[in-house]
Amino acid sequence: MQAMRQLNSRTVVLPVNDVDTDQIIPARFLTTTTREGLGQHLFHDWRYRDDGSDNPEFVLNSPEARGCEILVAGRNFGCGSSREHAPWALLDYGIKAVISTEIADIFRSNSLKNGLLPILVQPDVHARLLQNPGDTICVDLTTTTLTLADGSAVTFPIDAFARYCLMEGTDQLGFLQNHLGDIVRFEEQRPWTP
Amino acid sequence: MGTGSPTTLFEKVWSDHVVAAETPDTPAILYVDLHLIHEVTTPQAFTVLRERGSRVRRPDLTLGTLDHSTPTTPVASFRDLAVAGDSAARQVQKMQENCHEFGIELFGFGSEHRGIVHVIGPELGATQPGKTIVCGDSHTSTHGAFGALAFGIGTTEVGHVLATQCLLQRRPKTLSVEISGRLAKGVTAKDAILATIGQIGIGGGTGHVIEYRGAAITAMSMDERMTVCNMSIEAGARAGMVAPDDTTFTYLEGRPRAPKASAWEASIERWRSLKSDSGAVFDRSITVDGNRLSPMVTFGTNPGMVVAVDAAVPDGDGGPGFRKALDYMQLQPGQRLSDVGVDVVFIGSCTNSRLSDLQQAANMLRGRKIANGVTMLVVPGSQQVKKEAEALGLDQIFRSSGAQWRESGCSMCLGMNGDTVPRGKLSVSTSNRNFEGRQGIGARTVLASPLTAAASAIAGKIADPRRYL
Numbered sequence: 001m002q003a004m005r006q007l008n009s010r011t012v013v014l015p016v017n018d019v020d021t022d023q024i025i026p027a028r029f030l031t032t033t034t035r036e037g038l039g040q041h042l043f044h045d046w047r048y049r050d051d052g053s054d055n056p057e058f059v060l061n062s063p064e065a066r067g068c069e070i071l072v073a074g075r076n077f078g079c080g081s082s083r084e085h086a087p088w089a090l091l092d093y094g095i096k097a098v099i100s101t102e103i104a105d106i107f108r109s110n111s112l113k114n115g116l117l118p119i120l121v122q123p124d125v126h127a128r129l130l131q132n133p134g135d136t137i138c139v140d141l142t143t144t145t146l147t148l149a150d151g152s153a154v155t156f157p158i159d160a161f162a163r164y165c166l167m168e169g170t171d172q173l174g175f176l177q178n179h180l181g182d183i184v185r186f187e188e189q190r191p192w193t194p
Numbered sequence: 195m196g197t198g199s200p201t202t203l204f205e206k207v208w209s210d211h212v213v214a215a216e217t218p219d220t221p222a223i224l225y226v227d228l229h230l231i232h233e234v235t236t237p238q239a240f241t242v243l244r245e246r247g248s249r250v251r252r253p254d255l256t257l258g259t260l261d262h263s264t265p266t267t268p269v270a271s272f273r274d275l276a277v278a279g280d281s282a283a284r285q286v287q288k289m290q291e292n293c294h295e296f297g298i299e300l301f302g303f304g305s306e307h308r309g310i311v312h313v314i315g316p317e318l319g320a321t322q323p324g325k326t327i328v329c330g331d332s333h334t335s336t337h338g339a340f341g342a343l344a345f346g347i348g349t350t351e352v353g354h355v356l357a358t359q360c361l362l363q364r365r366p367k368t369l370s371v372e373i374s375g376r377l378a379k380g381v382t383a384k385d386a387i388l389a390t391i392g393q394i395g396i397g398g399g400t401g402h403v404i405e406y407r408g409a410a411i412t413a414m415s416m417d418e419r420m421t422v423c424n425m426s427i428e429a430g431a432r433a434g435m436v437a438p439d440d441t442t443f444t445y446l447e448g449r450p451r452a453p454k455a456s457a458w459e460a461s462i463e464r465w466r467s468l469k470s471d472s473g474a475v476f477d478r479s480i481t482v483d484g485n486r487l488s489p490m491v492t493f494g495t496n497p498g499m500v501v502a503v504d505a506a507v508p509d510g511d512g513g514p515g516f517r518k519a520l521d522y523m524q525l526q527p528g529q530r531l532s533d534v535g536v537d538v539v540f541i542g543s544c545t546n547s548r549l550s551d552l553q554q555a556a557n558m559l560r561g562r563k564i565a566n567g568v569t570m571l572v573v574p575g576s577q578q579v580k581k582e583a584e585a586l587g588l589d590q591i592f593r594s595s596g597a598q599w600r601e602s603g604c605s606m607c608l609g610m611n612g613d614t615v616p617r618g619k620l621s622v623s624t625s626n627r628n629f630e631g632r633q634g635i636g637a638r639t640v641l642a643s644p645l646t647a648a649a650s651a652i653a654g655k656i657a658d659p660r661r662y663l
Contacts, residue, residue: 016515016518018496027632030262031284031285033288034237045630081608102397105432106432113348159221160218160220172350173354175362176223176360179213179223179360183225183359183360186225192460192461194228194325
């Protein structure tokens with residue numbers, strides 16, 4: 001996982017509510033046994049026409065979307081299945097942060113463990129972002145602030161531990177393994193065993 | 195939380211598994227009692243384990259099955275896997291290799307216990323009250339029907355549990371959903387949970403663990419409670435729970451992995467304390483009037499877009515999302531759902547593939563034929579369910595009516611194994627998600643109970659099951 005402190009990027013806006021993980025990556029692409037190369041299937045059934053060519057109506061296919069690292073989406077992004085292939089596909093495509101008013105629990109948890117930053121904003125900020133696709137905005141994890149194109153800044157909530165791991169580019173397994181002594185003690189002392 | 199203050203069922207199970215308490219800087223370390231694994235969400239986790247030179251810390255608390263990428267036609271050899279596609283076959287093979295290498299028990303094709311991960315856990319009696327249960331699958335919420343704290347995790351977390359038997363978690367909030375009253379004839383657990391999701395909204399449970407309570411829940415069988423808890427995630431809640439009671443204990447007694455003899459008595463005593471104390475405070479509470487519920491069907495592209503089967507497609511909010519969903523479904527506001535033609539009927543999935551689900555559908559189909567032009571697939575949740583259903587002759591009823599009777603698996607719920615709904619076709623499905631393309635590219639899914647699905651197969655249109663009872 002790459003360390004992340006600041007992110008400056010234009011936004012690409014997908015103004016659809018309740019984007020589920022089946023849209024982010026359809027189940028038929030989950031038969032892979034690796035996490036690489038999923039970006040080609042990102043939003044597959046919205047992004048490509050039946051003949052496999054790009055769907056010009058879909059926002060990621062617009063010339064302005066090229067190189068955008070921040071996706072602004074409608075509320076309740078990432079609902080549905082627990083497939084971690086969803087953040088893997090977004091990251092492989094080049095998206096590094098997703099902004100919405102609501103982000104589904106499992107998707108958010110999976111994103112944080114892979115270096116994809118889920119950012120929750122208030123409805124007024126969200127509305128401004130939705131109305132101004134292509135704005136260059138700045139995400140600063142060190143101060144947990146989001147600076148909009150007009151220079152105004154808002155803070156966003158993020159779990160302290162997840163933030164630390166993102167900033168250090170470290171995964172969370174090491175932390176758990178450092179507590180192996182506590183885990184063994186818990187197993188020995190619990191009054192019943194599974 | 196001071197001792198003696200009233201606590202919820204969730205809080206009891208949570209606090210019983212905290213290895214290290216959460217702090218502002220770090221999440222809690224939560225112990226996992228049962229880790230269920232399947233072929234789709236584990237290969238990358240085993241790769242990480244291998245890269246780190248880690249072993250599986252508690253293979254004895256880990257159970258594997260093959261369900262998502264498996265054919266629902268018989269599998270005698272590796273060649274038979276090909277119908278699900280080459281990459282699906284390779285994924286199944288990888289799971290077999292991983293379980294063998296890391297010493298994990300796998301219910302593979304030779305096993306009579308193979309089946310959908312959320313069907314076999316309870317069936318084996320491995321799912322028990324008060325346990326923490328996780329799986330790389332969002333419908334792990336199913337196991338909460340037993341008073342377990344059960345939730346879906348991602349593949350990175352699967353790796354955490356394999357390596358340490360623990361997860362890093364922030365404590366979620368609690369949501370009480372009381373389903374009061376008594377469900378009318380023809381109204382099932384599926385209808386109750388669809389109506390509940392319609393009321394909460396598909397993101398309404400985000401950040402919460404639901405406890406289902408009330409007379410309608412208490413009256414339900416374990417199969418029905420599992421249907422309810424299964425769809426908690428469709429309201430955004432990672433977990434749903436029901437306090438264990440005699441219905442739970444009767445279900446579990448004598449099952450292969452349930453405690454035996456004196457351990458059984460001790461377990462029952464412990465399990466009886468697993469309920470929310472009177473006066474326990476939930477972060478939120480809602481009530482659903484069970485007396486007033488009808489059979490429910492979805493009309494849009496998420497499980498919250500749901501109405502009574504005898505109603506018309508609503509006008510909605512008129513927003514772009516609503517219009518987009520109706521366009522996809524090829525439905526109009528004001529259109530009566532009972533006029534909508536059906537191409538495919540699917541009875542199966544971790545929501546509704548247990549013996550009682552199949553019995554309900556079979557009872558309706560007995561002596562009847564499915565309509566011309568309808569393809570109907572009945573996929574039992576496990577090989578055990580299949581065997582029990584066949585012993586009762588249900589397979590014969592389904593076959594005589596014109597339906598196909600298959601081997602167990604997730605099948606057409608998500609179409610990973612080649613069982614898909616053709617483009618543009620309308621499917622009445624007992625599964626849990628009606629997302630765009632869920633059952634196949636361009637497939638239109640209407641979620642319903644097994645009764646409504648069977649009635650719709652007979653009518654060739656979306657049908658009110660009460661007319662066929």
